[in-house]
Amino acid sequence: MVNAKGSLAHVFQTFNWDDDIWGGGSTLASYENGRAEQRFADLRQSLSSCRTYDGEAWAGKFTATVAPGPAxxxxxxxxxxxxxIPLGAERGGDRNETVVVVRTGNTIASFTALNVGGTASFPPDLITRQVERLRAAQQTGAPL
Incomplete structure (x- = not known):
């Protein structure tokens, strides 16, 4: 979902903050009629039962813990x-990535913030502005 798999069109944006070396990102993904709602329902279902998953990255194999946050x-x-994702003290502590996923009509936007050894959050005011732009564009057909 976060990487827009199965979308008709998508765009990724990287955010580099002045006071934070870890940064963040957003993805906007457009889906066919009803498909965004189904993808979102699938995400909700996954979050209700998935607490860990295994993966592999540049640092090797890992087991990630998933913790749902407040809606x-x-x-x-x-x-x-x-x-x-536990990285160990020699790598600065745990890798924490906070994700907010928003559906507005047939568009799903995800916002991620990363930190190692601390917590992370994507600025809510930027999410609000992007969602308002999405809603306005869907209502008027104006470009984003």
Missing amino acids: PSFGDEAVSFTET
Whole structure:
């Protein structure tokens, strides 16, 4: 979901903050009629039962922990969760990535913030502005 798999069109944006070396990102993904709602329902279902998953990255194999967060008040529906990957003290502590996923009509926007050894959060005011732009564009057909 966060990487827009199965979308008709998508765009990724990287955010580099002045006071934070870890940064963040957003993805906007457009889906066929009804498909965004189904993808979002699938995400909700996954978050209700998935607490860990195994993966592999440049640092090797890992087991990530998934922790659902409070439901934010954005768009038509929204969820938040944190993925934690233990990296060990020699690498600075745990890798924590906070994710907010918002559906507005047939568009799903995800916002991620990363930190190692601490917590992370994507600025809510930027999410609000993007969701407002999405809603306005869907209502008027104006470009984003």
